[in-house]
Structure formats: structure tokens, C-alpha cells
Amino acid sequence: MRTQRTRNRVLAESLRLFNERGETHVTTGVIAEALDMSPGNLYYHFRNKDQIIEELFALFEARIAVEPRVSGGGAAAMEDLWLYLHLMLEGIWEFRFLYRNLDDLLARNRRLREPFNRIIDRKQESVIALCEELVRVRAMRAQPEEIRALARNVLVVATYWLNFQAVRGRREAAGVEDLGLGAYQVMALVAPYLQGEAREHLDHLSKNYID
Amino acid sequence: MRTQRTRNRVLAESLRLFNERGETHVTTGVIAEALDMSPGNLYYHFRNKDQIIEELFALFEARIAVEPRVSGGGAAAMEDLWLYLHLMLEGIWEFRFLYRNLDDLLARNRRLREPFNRIIDRKQESVIALCEELVRVRAMRAQPEEIRALARNVLVVATYWLNFQAVRGRREAAGVEDLGLGAYQVMALVAPYLQGEAREHLDHLSKNYID
Numbered sequence: 001m002r003t004q005r006t007r008n009r010v011l012a013e014s015l016r017l018f019n020e021r022g023e024t025h026v027t028t029g030v031i032a033e034a035l036d037m038s039p040g041n042l043y044y045h046f047r048n049k050d051q052i053i054e055e056l057f058a059l060f061e062a063r064i065a066v067e068p069r070v071s072g073g074g075a076a077a078m079e080d081l082w083l084y085l086h087l088m089l090e091g092i093w094e095f096r097f098l099y100r101n102l103d104d105l106l107a108r109n110r111r112l113r114e115p116f117n118r119i120i121d122r123k124q125e126s127v128i129a130l131c132e133e134l135v136r137v138r139a140m141r142a143q144p145e146e147i148r149a150l151a152r153n154v155l156v157v158a159t160y161w162l163n164f165q166a167v168r169g170r171r172e173a174a175g176v177e178d179l180g181l182g183a184y185q186v187m188a189l190v191a192p193y194l195q196g197e198a199r200e201h202l203d204h205l206s207k208n209y210i211d
Numbered sequence: 212m213r214t215q216r217t218r219n220r221v222l223a224e225s226l227r228l229f230n231e232r233g234e235t236h237v238t239t240g241v242i243a244e245a246l247d248m249s250p251g252n253l254y255y256h257f258r259n260k261d262q263i264i265e266e267l268f269a270l271f272e273a274r275i276a277v278e279p280r281v282s283g284g285g286a287a288a289m290e291d292l293w294l295y296l297h298l299m300l301e302g303i304w305e306f307r308f309l310y311r312n313l314d315d316l317l318a319r320n321r322r323l324r325e326p327f328n329r330i331i332d333r334k335q336e337s338v339i340a341l342c343e344e345l346v347r348v349r350a351m352r353a354q355p356e357e358i359r360a361l362a363r364n365v366l367v368v369a370t371y372w373l374n375f376q377a378v379r380g381r382r383e384a385a386g387v388e389d390l391g392l393g394a395y396q397v398m399a400l401v402a403p404y405l406q407g408e409a410r411e412h413l414d415h416l417s418k419n420y421i422d
Contacts, residue, residue: 024315100314103233103311103378104235104312113378117378117379120378146399146402146403149396150399153368153400156368156372157367157368159371159375160367160371160375164366164371167314167327167331168328168331185363188357188360188361188364189400192404193403
């Protein structure tokens with residue numbers, strides 16, 4: 001019981017420090033000090049920093065595993081999609097240290113490579129399934145190859161949006177205020193394929209972000 | 212004369228090593244050794260690694276400065292756009308070390324932050340001007356705010372395409388063979404706004420990448 005609580009405290013503080021300073025700049029010593037804990041006690045719970053990263057990654061994987069639902073055609077579908085995108089981008093933002101130098105992280109920690117790709121695979125399939133459903137209920141008009149290219153672009157933009165904003169904002173890291181614009185940008189990818197009520201409702205939802 | 216030749220050799224070899232191994236893993240010692248040059252001789256030409264990076268960045272900036280042209284409506288405009296995208300992505304590929312861990316690079320070397328944003332600013336303006344021209348010649352139908360969102364997405368996909376492919380390909384780095392698919396993905400962003408001959412010609416050009 002107590003052990004679990006300590007583990008969770010270490011994970012939460014590591015996540016906070018990794019997000020704030022970048023994972024490469026945070027050692028286990030820094031984490032222990034921030035928690036007012038002896039390094040020995042930290043090592044009793046976690047073998048090394050890689051183990052902390054892997055457990056945080058598992059938490060991220062669970063956090064991001066939510067699937068989009070399409071409860072109906074038109075307006076309702078757009079509300080679902082908008083909500084889903086916000087949840088996705090929030091998940092990425094909560095664990096943003098993973099995305100900050102993704103190439104390096106995956107090069108250094110090869111055990112994350114497969115699970116990370118598994119997440120992208122699933123999301124890509126979800127986007128495709130969602131578009132197919134929108135086509136079925138006539139809220140979208142798109143060819144199968146258009147949907148595949150669209151899904152890939154949705155994943156690129158969602159994956160790298162916060163990085164792009166950090167670079168653009170001349171800042172070290174993107175802020176939570178960038179999530180709404182991220183959702184808007186992803187919806188802008190989908191928008192030209194929508195028709196009828198779905199398109200109108202999306203334009204309505206988007207208005208908040210462009211005014 | 213001889214000095215300039217030596218400088219160029221250092222820059223070319225540094226670029227090769229940075230691209231191959233990642234800039235953080237290549238010291239000036241490694242560069243000197245690869246060139247069979249004494250460290251002292253290297254330091255005679257370059258103060259430190261940051262100076263090499265900054266000069267490579269200046270070469271990249273000149274390389275990428277090409278502007279898109281729209282020589283006519285419809286098919287010709289699509290050929291121009293396709294060629295322009297290939298030139299862009301080739302430029303990014305040649306200097307891919309800059310993009311591999313962009314956040315870290317810009318955090319460590321703040322003098323690159325402004326010029327890098329200047330490049331993105333210009334490219335974004337170019338894409339907007341190009342779309343406005345396509346609208347003018349009736350090859351495209353899009354509202355001003357759609358064009359702005361589209362231009363941002365074009366920049367996100369072009370900037371991070373090679374990173375995404377490296378992650379997706381379970382590889383250390385993307386290959387030159389990924390450039391065509393990158394151009395296809397960027398064109399897929401533009402496609403739904405095109406109409407008439409421009410749209411048809413783009414579909415024709417795209418066929419090579421989806422077969």
C-alpha cells in the first residue's frame with residue numbers, strides 16, 4: 001500500500017520534471033531530491049530512469065486508448081469528433097516529454113518503438129473507421145485512398161502539433177492554450193470532405209478558434 | 212583559396228556525420244578525425260561546433276529559399292507545385308539533422324530560433340500566395356480562413372514528415388524514398404480544395420504514389 005503510494009509519487013514527480021525540463025536533463029538524482037527522498041529509496045522502487053520512462057509510457061498508452069465514437073450523422077458526429085480530438089491532444093500534452101524529442105527517445109529506448117507505433121497504428125485505423133462511418137451516413141464524401149492519406153495527415157498533425165507550436169511560439173514548450181488550435185487544425189484536415197449538416201456544424205464549432 | 216576549400220570540406224563532412232549519427236553524437240574531434248585533420252587545424256577554421264552548425268544552417272536557408280511559381284492555371288500549376296514540394300523536401304532531407312530533434316536544437320542554439328521561424332513564416336506566406344493565385348485562376352475554391360489553416364497544416368506536415376516516417380518505418384532516419392510519399396501527403400492536403408483540370412491533373416500525378 002505504502003509502496004504503491006511512493007511509486008505513484010515518483011511517477012507523478014518524474015512526469016512533472018520531464019515535461020518541464022525535458023527528460024534528458026532530469027536524472028534520478030534530481031527526481032529523488034525533488035521528492036526529498038534518498039537515491040537508495042528511489043532505486044528500491046525503480047531500477048533506473050528507463051524503467052520510470054517505460055512505466056510512464058504505459059500510463060500514457062492507457063490514457064490515450066480511448067476510441068472515437070460516432071453516435072449519429074451530422075452535428076452529433078462532429079461533436080463526438082471534436083471531443084475526441086481534445087481528449088487526444090490533452091493526453092499528448094499531459095505526457096508531452098515523450099513527444100518533445102521523439103526520434104531521440106525512440107533511438108535511445110528501443111523498447112518504446114513498437115508500443116509507440118502500435119498507438120499510431122490504432123489511431124490511424126480509428127480515423128479511417130470514423131471516416132468510413134461518416135461516408136456511410138453521408139456526412140462525408142471521400143474515396144478510400146483519400147481517407148488513407150487523410151488519416152496519415154491527421155496523425156502527423158496531431159503527433160507534432162505541440163512541437164510545431166513550441167517552435168512557432170519561440171517558446172521552450174507549447175502550452176495548454178495551444179490544444180484548441182491543434183484540434184481546429186486537425187478538424188481543418190477533415191472539413192473539406194464533409195458535407196451537409198456535418199460541415200455546417202463543424203464551421204460553427206471552428207468559429208471559436210478563428211475569431 | 213586553400214582555406215575556403217578546407218572550410219567547405221569540414222562543412223560537407225560535418226553535414227554527412229550529423230545527418231548519419233545525429234548532431235549531438237558528433238564532436239569536433241570526430242569531425243577532425245574523419246577528415247584526417249588535427250583538431251588544431253579544425254579550430255583554426257571554426258571556433259566550435261556551434262559555428263559549424265550555424266554555417267550549415269545558412270547553407271540550408273539559401274538552399275530552401277526557392278519560391279514556388281504558378282505559371283498558369285490547372286495542370287501547369289499542379290506540375291509547378293509538385294516540383295516545388297519535391298525541392299522543399301529534398302532540401303529538408305539534405306539537412307535532415309536540423310529537423311531530427313528540432314526542439315532540442317533550437318533550445319540549445321537560440322540563435323537558430325529566429326532564422327528557422329523566418330523560413331517557416333516565408334513558406335507559410337508562399338503557400339497562402341500560391342493558394343490565392345489558384346483561387347484567382349479558378350483552379351481552387353477556398354475561403355481565406357481555410358487557406359490559412361491549410362497553409363499551417365502544409366507547414367506541419369512538410370516540417371515533420373521525415374520524422375514521422377522515421378518513427379513509422381521503425382528506422383533511425385527516413386530515407387530519400389520517403390520524399391515522394393511526403394510530397395503526396397502534402398498534395399493530399401491541397402487536393403480537396405482543387406477543382407476542374409487542376410484536380411484531375413493532381414489525381415493523375417498522385418497515382419504513382421498510391422499504386
